[in-house]
Amino acid sequence: MTDRAALGGIVLRDLVKSYADADRPALDLPELTIPPGSFTVVVGPSGCGKSTALRLIAGLETPDAGHIAIDGADVTDLPPGRRDLSMVFQDFALYPHMTVAENVGFGLRIQARHDRRRGLTARITRTGRADAPAAASRAEIAESVRRACALVRLDGKEHRRPSQLSGGERQRVALARALVRGPSVLLLDEPLSALDAQLRHHARAELVRLHREFGCTAVLVTHDQLEALSMATHLVVLDGGRLSQAGSPQEVYSRPANTFVAGFLGSPAMNLQPVETIAEESATTAGVGLRAPGLQARLAGPAEPLPAGPVSLGWRPADGVPEAAPAGGFGSAAGGLTGAGLVVDGIVDIVEYTGDGRVVTCRSTVEGGSSWAVTVPAEGPFRAAGERVRVRVAAERLHLFGPDGRRVEHPESDGPDLRARDRADAGAEAERVAGQRLGAADQVRA
Structure with a gap:
């Protein structure tokens, strides 16, 4: 990997993914860097490779070639559970027979049960740092769930089932379930596409607020260009599996590369x-x-x-x-x-x-x-x-x-002055968000 991987964020290098029935690679990225602490939106038409890229980062797909680094660590061959990330899917994938609290805490309960069976006393992350006790108690899980629900403004609705919630509330349950683990990377696979226009507008603002408060590196894929321009701090445009342009939304809109x-x-x-x-x-x-x-x-x-x-x-x-x-x-x-x-x-x-x-x-x-x-x-x-x-x-x-x-x-x-100003603004925003990251993540984990 390049030295840029040591700077944090996500680095994709020489990444290729092909499918047997296709006449070209679904994704072919010589190099793409997603800044740490950014809200990166990957946008493009259907079939451009944006969902493939997200699944490769998550570990749900295996690349044919290339490397993936998260916060400086090569995770190309690691299973999804060891990549310190969470993912929100397009259909939310909530368990209808479980309450909000049970849905949010499901992953924590499974992890605690798994760790107890293995007899572990501490969970070691891929960075080598000992995190919270592996076999978390019911009280610790309940407190983590309470904090995650409060973060997404679901206070008082922990005992409802998904059928008793609106579309926007179900989306927030899926977000709380992803955030409760305190991941360093949050992946969002078109989470707003199932909402109506009014809810989409509200949900966009909620996602931006959550990212500001939580501070992790977020990657959202969408085909909606308005959604991409309004939410992103870093914008990536794909076309035919290749990178067309990456930069701040202002730079990409004002100075299109092609x-x-x-x-x-x-x-x-x-x-x-x-x-x-x-x-x-x-x-x-x-x-x-x-x-x-x-x-x-x-x-x-x-x-x-x-x-x-x-x-x-x-x-x-x-x-x-x-x-x-x-x-x-x-x-x-x-x-x-x-x-x-x-x-x-x-x-x-x-x-x-x-x-x-x-x-x-x-x-x-x-x-x-x-x-x-x-x-x-x-x-x-x-x-x-x-x-x-x-x-x-x-x-x-x-x-x-x-x-x-x-x-x-x-x-x-506009010349290089606009590009330099955009890069400086993006860098300052990334530093500000990164400064909030540990505190917000520790607050949810606590």
């Missing part, structure tokens, strides 16, 4: 359009011009040489500034593009009301042009199909992607 990430994250999706590049050098303009039917864009110089081949231009619908389009289009008196940035004309095709805003999808005013979308306030312009519209986008909000789909930096892009 066209897949650009199109997958964000609702509505980023506008992407193939453009022709034209070098510009004159007394008033310098840099690179970008042209497509119904669209003009310019990046100020000095610009780095763009890769040979087709280039895609992207911009977020929320970054567009709408204005009324003159009847004459780009050649009208109102003018088109006079500096760096983008201007595009269109005709309103579909207007979607979202409560606090509208998503306006437009078709190009010229043959061969692409459709695009812009978001406007609910009481803003562009209310009816057939209206002519014009949208401007600032140069620093434009995204360029080369023929291979990878991001191409340009002078107006």
Whole structure:
């Protein structure tokens, strides 16, 4: 393993998992580091390998190749019970004939019974540290269960059965059962997918609060990009079993590494359009011009040489500034593009009301042009199909992607300062959470 494994968290290196009936590996990760104390969300479409990655970390699947380290210890060949982690499944998997307290304490009771049979007096963790007495008494288990239930706000409901609980309460029982052991890693396999929209919103906030209070390294997999962006302190995007991008949610959203990430994250999706590049050098303009039917864009110089081949231009619908389009289009008196940035004309095709805003999808005013979308306030312009519209986008909000789909930096892009600031913020958050970790975990174990 690399020296980064000694820093804690989870490190996956050269990890490969294939299935006999598949034409490609379900997962192929040369290296992925999950920071210690982070709330890492792994997101991607169905079949991208996110659940496979979670099961490999948990020890429920065996990798074909590669290594898995948790807090600096290689656990690749260890069984799940010796990895110091807990997992919450999508369907919660509660025992219907048991009460809340019995469900939460089930694992502790089984562990105590197993340890008594082995005649152990102390349980040694994989880090070599003696933990709580192996054969915990009923009173000790009951106290641990009480603390875990209090942590997830199930006080007073310990004697109810799952059928007497709401969906959100059943989810919290599953969380309490996972947290009662005080694991260093908490794995969450789409735990919110069975909840309705209102409960999902509440459950997201509860999970973030629990992670802040408990402080363990949490890994959640989901296909819901809003869920991923709103909850994560560290975001991992998978596509086809491979890593597309990893970083803070702000960095991944604001600086997508390729066209897949650009199109997958964000609702509505980023506008992407193939453009022709034209070098510009004159007394008033310098840099690179970008042209497509119904669209003009310019990046100020000095610009780095763009890769040979087709280039895609992207911009977020929320970054567009709408204005009324003159009847004459780009050649009208109102003018088109006079500096760096983008201007595009269109005709309103579909207007979607979202409560606090509208998503306006437009078709190009010229043959061969692409459709695009812009978001406007609910009481803003562009209310009816057939209206002519014009949208401007600032140069620093434009995204360029080369023929291979990878991001191409340009002078107006946010540059390394944003990346450095995001990394510093993520590091400070990880240190703060890690400082709470031992205290919160010991409180539940006590």
